[in-house]
Amino acid sequence: MENELWNKLRINPNGLPQGELEVIPSFEYTRVAHKKIKAYKASASLTEKDGISSYSITYPELDRTLTINFSTAFPHTIESWTDEFKSGYGANAKMLISRATKIRRIKTPYWQQNGNKDIILRDSLGI
Template identity: 45%
Template sequence: MKILKYTTVIIIAHLLFSCNNQPESTTKTTAKAETKDTKSTKTPAFKPNKLFNDYWYQGQAEITSYQLDQARYGEIRDGKAVLVFVTEPFLKDQQVKADQNTSQNINVLKLNATKKFNTGIYPYSIMQSTFYPIANNQHAIKVSASMQEWCGHVYTQLNNREQFQISSHSYFQGEADQNFNLDKAILENQLWTQLRIDPKSLPVGDFKIIPSLEFTRLTHKPLKSYNAFAEIKPGQYTLTIADLDKKLVINFSPKFPYTIESWQETINGLTTKATKLKTIKSAYWNKKSNADLELRKTLKLE
């Protein structure tokens, strides 16, 4: 009888902390400015309406696949990119996903952006994660990026506290293990999630920006703020960082939910392009059997 009770406790604990509960623990709530941030003192919190809640709070993620033409080592590489957007409850202090949804959590729109492509004999795998408050009046709470290829792997994490706290690890000499702080500025990583909430809130004109973690890793440029210029017109956002010879153009649907249709990033005259293949809504964390491999075909990833 004691063994039976002990086994039951283990099973219940497993269910409570499994991935199955992640986005479904998020409920329809009005976003608010939950953390102290330089932006939050200037901009009112975004208040989700019924249309927003009905799309983003149905216990599913939005998954979009893209045909990828990735510039690397002076050539264009064929690959696939995937953008996974999902709402989650987030812990303010620990800055990780909350297991339980409470009034103390911060509601975020999370983006996991992945790329896979080959450079000759060896493959590249890149993933960036951005946790952006749905309040839409402060910087991303957390951004991370990892990159794997046969030479080794690298990882960078940014946490939004009094300053941006950076933790960086690399197999390259001169980069290795680093921990440092940055003054807060607009993050290129957060533009993608900010666009999905309200494109009209995107920064335009001249401003300071911290380039994406993917960019700084691939180019080995210092992670710091640079002068930038951006402009927006219906369905298109253009960001230029002249000092880095970098231009990003994001093409999106001008109507809610502002889906990202394609993008182009030109660096030193060479352009990476991504064009949408397929979008699905799915509780993908439950789709882990061999039978669910068909969904990869639906997304045109196979």
């Protein structure tokens, strides 16, 4: 399952599946794209450059590619990701790209700082 790959990436990225495989896409994607929840043929690869590793999963049948960029060194923090997919039907279909990039990171005791009085912490994260 694609959803589980995010956790595997953080624990042991060298153990991620590579090559040709079957993957159940993320539930978020299948719901928004109105796709059947099933395993789709995919191709996965893991590359590294300048201390950043990239894990890519391409689903040919879905016209979709997910790429997750993370620090090669432990604790393998996720730095950014892109999700490229076709949206629409026929001649009106367009390739769309969703991107996310880590702006900042703070280490705080989250479970003690998640009330309304702590909302100022969101500003320090740039969200």
